[in-house]
Amino acid sequence: MTAVLFDLTFLLIAPFWALMILAPKWSWTRRIAESHLIALPPVVIYIVLMVPVLPELLPLVTSPEIGALAEFMSTPTGAALVWAHMIAWDLFVGRWMYLEGRRLDVHPLVMAPVLVITILLAPVGLPLFLIVRKVCDTTNTGAAVVTHQ
DSSP states (O other): OHHHHHHHHHHHHHHHHHHHHHOTTSHHHHHHHTOGGGGHHHHHHHHHHHHHHHHHHHHHHHSOOHHHHHHHHTSHHHHHHHHHHHHHHHHHHHHHHHHHHHHTTOOHHHHHHHHHHHHHHHHHHHHHHHHHHHHHHHHHHHHHHHHHO
16 A cells, blocks of 8 residues: 555646646646645645554654664655655645746746756755746846836
């Protein structure tokens, strides 16, 4: 069952990423992305995986030690838990990036690679997006100031 849940984790959220990357201006994409619930599928999987191992997991997260944590994460359940956690968080952050990108009218050809990098390497995608956001926000603010003068 763990392997099935592991596989389902990404399969259930892949359509959301596809919409944000391939159909960013479609009205339904924005409607779907505006819902905080899009990260729910991997969260539910995380909870299903977590409940049976909660007595083992709690000490690992309340008093983490690298050896014990590495040992737990090297198990199928540990790996599936970490995967579900990563997928849920990456989608939640990617959703925010998508919405911010739409708000700032960042071109889809700029946002698509940023979102793909976020799927693959979220800790790299987030600062990359923050740079894009800063540049676009400054550009939009500057344009607004010039227009009002």
